[in-house]
Amino acid sequence: MENIYLPHSAIVKEIISETADIKTFRLTFEDERLQKSFTYLAGQFVEFSVYGVGEAPFCLASSPTRPGQIECTIKKMGKVTQAIHDLEVGDQVGIRGPYGNGFPLKELRGKNLVLVGGGIGLAPLRSLIQNVLDKRDEYGDVLIIYGAKSTEELVYQKELEEWENSPRVKMVLTVDPGGEDQKWQGEIGFVPTILEKVNPSPDNRMLITCGPPIMIRYVLLGATGEMGYRPQQIITTLEMKMKCGLGKCGRCNIGRVYICKDGPVFTYQQLKDLGNEF
Amino acid sequence: MKRLLKKEELNRLLLGLMKEYDVIAPIDEEGLILFRPVTKVEQVLWDYPNSLKPVKEFFLPPREVLFQFKRGKVQPANLSLKKRVIWGVRPCDARSLLLLDKVFLDSTQDVYYREKRKSTLLVGLSCNHPEKSCFCTSFASGPHHKEGMDLLIADLEEGIFLLESNSPEGEQLLKGRGKEVNKIDEKIRTKIKEKTERKIERKLKPSQFLERLTNGFDSSYWEKASRQCISCGICRYLCPTCHCFDIADEEGERVRFWDGCSFRNFTKMTSGENPRFGKRERFKQWYYHKFGYFKENHGVFLCVGCGRCLRNCPVKIDFSEVLQQLPAQAQTPAREG
Ligand SMILES: Cc1cc2nc3c(=O)[nH]c(=O)nc-3n(C[C@H](O)[C@H](O)[C@H](O)COP(=O)(O)OP(=O)(O)OC[C@H]3O[C@@H](n4cnc5c(N)ncnc54)[C@H](O)[C@@H]3O)c2cc1C
Ligand code: SF4
Numbered sequence: 199m200e201n202i203y204l205p206h207s208a209i210v211k212e213i214i215s216e217t218a219d220i221k222t223f224r225l226t227f228e229d230e231r232l233q234k235s236f237t238y239l240a241g242q243f244v245e246f247s248v249y250g251v252g253e254a255p256f257c258l259a260s261s262p263t264r265p266g267q268i269e270c271t272i273k274k275m276g277k278v279t280q281a282i283h284d285l286e287v288g289d290q291v292g293i294r295g296p297y298g299n300g301f302p303l304k305e306l307r308g309k310n311l312v313l314v315g316g317g318i319g320l321a322p323l324r325s326l327i328q329n330v331l332d333k334r335d336e337y338g339d340v341l342i343i344y345g346a347k348s349t350e351e352l353v354y355q356k357e358l359e360e361w362e363n364s365p366r367v368k369m370v371l372t373v374d375p376g377g378e379d380q381k382w383q384g385e386i387g388f389v390p391t392i393l394e395k396v397n398p399s400p401d402n403r404m405l406i407t408c409g410p411p412i413m414i415r416y417v418l419l420g421a422t423g424e425m426g427y428r429p430q431q432i433i434t435t436l437e438m439k440m441k442c443g444l445g446k447c448g449r450c451n452i453g454r455v456y457i458c459k460d461g462p463v464f465t466y467q468q469l470k471d472l473g474n475e476f
Numbered sequence: 477m478k479r480l481l482k483k484e485e486l487n488r489l490l491l492g493l494m495k496e497y498d499v500i501a502p503i504d505e506e507g508l509i510l511f512r513p514v515t516k517v518e519q520v521l522w523d524y525p526n527s528l529k530p531v532k533e534f535f536l537p538p539r540e541v542l543f544q545f546k547r548g549k550v551q552p553a554n555l556s557l558k559k560r561v562i563w564g565v566r567p568c569d570a571r572s573l574l575l576l577d578k579v580f581l582d583s584t585q586d587v588y589y590r591e592k593r594k595s596t597l598l599v600g601l602s603c604n605h606p607e608k609s610c611f612c613t614s615f616a617s618g619p620h621h622k623e624g625m626d627l628l629i630a631d632l633e634e635g636i637f638l639l640e641s642n643s644p645e646g647e648q649l650l651k652g653r654g655k656e657v658n659k660i661d662e663k664i665r666t667k668i669k670e671k672t673e674r675k676i677e678r679k680l681k682p683s684q685f686l687e688r689l690t691n692g693f694d695s696s697y698w699e700k701a702s703r704q705c706i707s708c709g710i711c712r713y714l715c716p717t718c719h720c721f722d723i724a725d726e727e728g729e730r731v732r733f734w735d736g737c738s739f740r741n742f743t744k745m746t747s748g749e750n751p752r753f754g755k756r757e758r759f760k761q762w763y764y765h766k767f768g769y770f771k772e773n774h775g776v777f778l779c780v781g782c783g784r785c786l787r788n789c790p791v792k793i794d795f796s797e798v799l800q801q802l803p804a805q806a807q808t809p810a811r812e813g
């Protein structure tokens with residue numbers, strides 16, 4: 199029987215600097231067989247180890263439709279994330295997972311999508327976007343609203359253009375007031391405000407949002423307000439401190455659920471049913 | 477299988493076990509009653525109030541190395557263990573392991589826990605002298621319950637013991653020992669059992685808690701109830717069913733430690749966000765997890781009524797009172813901020 203706490207060895211193949219404190223790490227498992235058999239869902243996460251420093255959870259920012267490697271986009275925050283930022287190409291790390299439920303693709307198929315991301319919250323959405331673009335016929339129109347504090351803090355800059363030019367995709371980029379520079383051609387304003395301004399109709403549409411808690415809160419309020427989304431039409435990811443990723447260490451328990459195992463993806467309706475801790 | 481053994485025969489059984497197994501049993505260690513490895517029959521206590529620490533430490537140790545790493549090579553900790561017997565475990569504590577099994581032996585099995593469970597026989601001792609703080613009978617258990625044990629020893633007093641196996645391994649231990657149990661012995665046993673159950677003063681109706689908890693999440697009551705608590709975590713650490721842990725890297729090894737929901741760091745994220753920042757929320761989590769969420773998820777309360785939490789709380793918080801005084805109707809909501 200497998201030991202659930204043992205990470206698999208993975209090698210850093212490429213490091214992409216996204217912003218001053220965010221990098222994307224492209225990894226492959228050392229064991230080729232594992233690399234071939236490793237499957238996951240958009241919205242799932244892994245526990246990433248730097249031995250001697252520790253382990254932390256990060257969502258898979260890559261898409262299962264593009265096998266051969268996995269990617270995590272990681273913001274420098276504390277001990278483990280600092281150590282990850284110090285890694286170089288060729289370094290060996292540990293990965294265990296995938297964990298969590300992932301996005302409910304079955305519910306999303308055939309529908310129009312609006313993806314609302316803030317800051318590094320675009321990472322899990324990127325997995326979903328790539329997934330949708332690779333299976334373009336299975337989904338309706340896609341509207342992506344993405345914002346960051348300033349133009350320098352937008353992640354996946356090259357890829358954003360690629361998405362913009364994909365069939366039936368509309369992109370709206372925004373930066374917080376004061377975060378624009380002279381070349382900036384996107385919107386200026388907080389993400390929830392821009393969402394209300396664009397006001398995508400809730401007809402046959404699902405709204406998926408990831409970002410800082412405060413942004414999510416206002417997106418949920420706005421969308422279920424005048425925009426007319428029902429809570430079942432809104433999907434978000436929850437963040438909670440984690441250690442085991444397997445529903446054992448007790449840390450990420452909120453209400454009846456463990457965010458690591460029953461989440462991190464929930465509909466707004468599910469969150470309401472869970473009660474009041476968020 | 478049931479057999480009747482005299483004290484000397486019981487001692488011989490224990491001595492035999494010591495030859496074949498690592499035996500862990502209750503001893504008096506400088507005034508504290510603790511389960512410890514023993515090598516002599518004389519060390520072992522016979523009549524004792526339940527141990528300060530529960531036996532969970534032998535399945536989920538306070539500190540446990542998960543694996544070592546040397547230049548990126550991961551070396552799992554050696555999981556193989558000599559066969560052990562925990563002797564003298566009380567019914568409440570035996571049952572606590574069945575509850576921990578629901579966490580550690582679910583679809584994602586914890587091999588560290590599993591191997592320890594697999595290599596351990598539980599020989600239990602029923603209670604004839606429950607303490608004031610005991611209320612196992614309120615939690616689907618009782619002073620003479622054998623649930624979770626391989627073998628239960630019931631003290632019929634006057635040096636006679638009734639042994640009852642509860643697993644093939646337990647039966648193996650009993651084979652060829654003592655004499656048959658007759659109707660009179662059974663009667664004495666039942667009498668003692670009933671007498672002991674009557675001695676348990678604390679009686680709770682835990683099923684009532686669920687509804688109160690559901691209505692009372694936002695109640696201002698929790699502010700009042702948690703005021704005395706100093707968040708020391710003793711109730712969590714000493715509880716046989718509390719299983720929360722932390723994982724951290726130390727010099728060359730990854731280790732897990734006991735942790736608890738009473739500590740602010742438990743849920744404090746690097747960003748500074750903390751859904752259970754306040755003492756009230758942390759205090760409350762323990763009640764909701766044990767008597768609400770676990771019941772909803774597994775159909776049982778995460779409590780065996782051993783009473784350790786209330787015996788050892790430095791500010792004398794009695795969880796049963798806290799629950800019983802929780803208003804049945806929702807009070808003025810005090811939203812968390
Ligand atoms: C499901 C999920 C997906 C995530 N995806 C991403 C991502 O794609 N990119 C990204 O940059 N960040 C992500 N995070 C947040 C990231 O896990 C934390 O920033 C990270 O754990 C901080 O670790 P640290 O060691 O640098 O900080 P320290 O303060 O040194 O933290 C110590 C340990 O506490 C735990 N911890 C602390 N904060 C958090 C937290 N917010 N969430 C979970 N565990 C925490 C971790 O085990 C961490 O190693 C995600 C969190 C979750 C729960
Ligand atoms: S033992 Fe008492 S004071 Fe300590 S955390 Fe538990 S309830 Fe609070």
Ligand code: SF4
Nearest residue numbers: 715779780782783785
């Ligand atoms: S909550 Fe208290 S009485 Fe119940 S099992 Fe834990 S320590 Fe024992």
Ligand code: FES
Nearest residue numbers: 443445447448458
């Ligand atoms: S991270 Fe351990 S229970 Fe969810």
